[in-house]
Amino acid sequence: xxxxxxxxxxxxxxxxxxxxxxxxxxxxxxxxxxxxxxxxxxxxxxxxxxxxxxxxxxxxxxxxxxxxxxxxxxxxxxxxxxxxxxxxxxxxxxxxxxxxxxxxxxxxxxxxx
Amino acid sequence: xxxxxxxxxxxxxxxxxxxxxxxxxxxxxxxxxxxxxxxxxxxxxxxxxxxxxxxxxxxxxxxxxxxxxxxxxxxxxxxxxxxxxxxxxxxxxxxxxxxxxxxxxxxxxxxxxxxx
Numbered sequence: 001x002x003x004x005x006x007x008x009x010x011x012x013x014x015x016x017x018x019x020x021x022x023x024x025x026x027x028x029x030x031x032x033x034x035x036x037x038x039x040x041x042x043x044x045x046x047x048x049x050x051x052x053x054x055x056x057x058x059x060x061x062x063x064x065x066x067x068x069x070x071x072x073x074x075x076x077x078x079x080x081x082x083x084x085x086x087x088x089x090x091x092x093x094x095x096x097x098x099x100x101x102x103x104x105x106x107x108x109x110x111x112x113x
Numbered sequence: 114x115x116x117x118x119x120x121x122x123x124x125x126x127x128x129x130x131x132x133x134x135x136x137x138x139x140x141x142x143x144x145x146x147x148x149x150x151x152x153x154x155x156x157x158x159x160x161x162x163x164x165x166x167x168x169x170x171x172x173x174x175x176x177x178x179x180x181x182x183x184x185x186x187x188x189x190x191x192x193x194x195x196x197x198x199x200x201x202x203x204x205x206x207x208x209x210x211x212x213x214x215x216x217x218x219x220x221x222x223x224x225x226x227x228x229x
Contacts, residue, residue, distance in 0.1 A: 006155075035217055043202065043223060044222060045156075045204070045206070047217040047218075052215050089153075091156070093218075099144055099161075099163065099208070100146075100161045101146055101158070101208070101218050103156045103157075103158070104155055105155040106153075106154070
């Protein structure tokens with residue numbers, strides 16, 4: 001069964017605008033972690049932000065914030081004030097109770113000048 | 114080194130040959146992951162080590178694929194009788210593991226495998 005679902009293959013956003021990238025997950029573990037990674041065309045995987053299942057507040061890291069809705073099992077990434085350098089593939093990932101790490105299929109974000 | 118190192122960075126092999134891909138994780142990281150990534154796709158889970166043992170190898174596609182981590186640090190992914198469909202970028206990642214759920218996995222640069 002798919003553990004991480006990203007339903008947006010591609011997204012476009014105007015420079016300086018905000019964009020939300022969707023992610024839903026499936027687990028029966030009470031303890032888990034959610035991550036977002038960025039993969040530019042160079043291929044490296046860059047960690048952006050983390051949300052723990054027991055965290056009460058939504059995670060924020062600079063222009064990145066995570067809209068965590070536990071009951072809906074969603075962990076959407078919000079990028080504010082988009083920049084041209086934000087154009088990349090974005091992957092949502094989940095660590096389950098066994099510390100295994102699973103990725104979604106990704107969303108390709110294109111920032112338009 | 115400071116980061117996860119994967120060698121070789123590129124590998125071209127003929128169909129039917131055997132290949133080994135190596136991953137040097139960050140020192141002290143007990144968790145090690147292997148993924149396969151095709152162009153435009155997400156990392157596909159292959160196998161996860163916790164220490165020397167494979168905690169989850171359910172992602173290995175068939176018995177041509179095998180991975181080891183004999184001393185709990187360096188890992189080798191082995192592919193026998195390679196097929197053209199095995200062509201992809203193979204990513205390795207490491208993490209402190211254990212109960213450190215909130216630590217991200219650190220990735221290597223990957224090995225691009227091309228089977229001709």
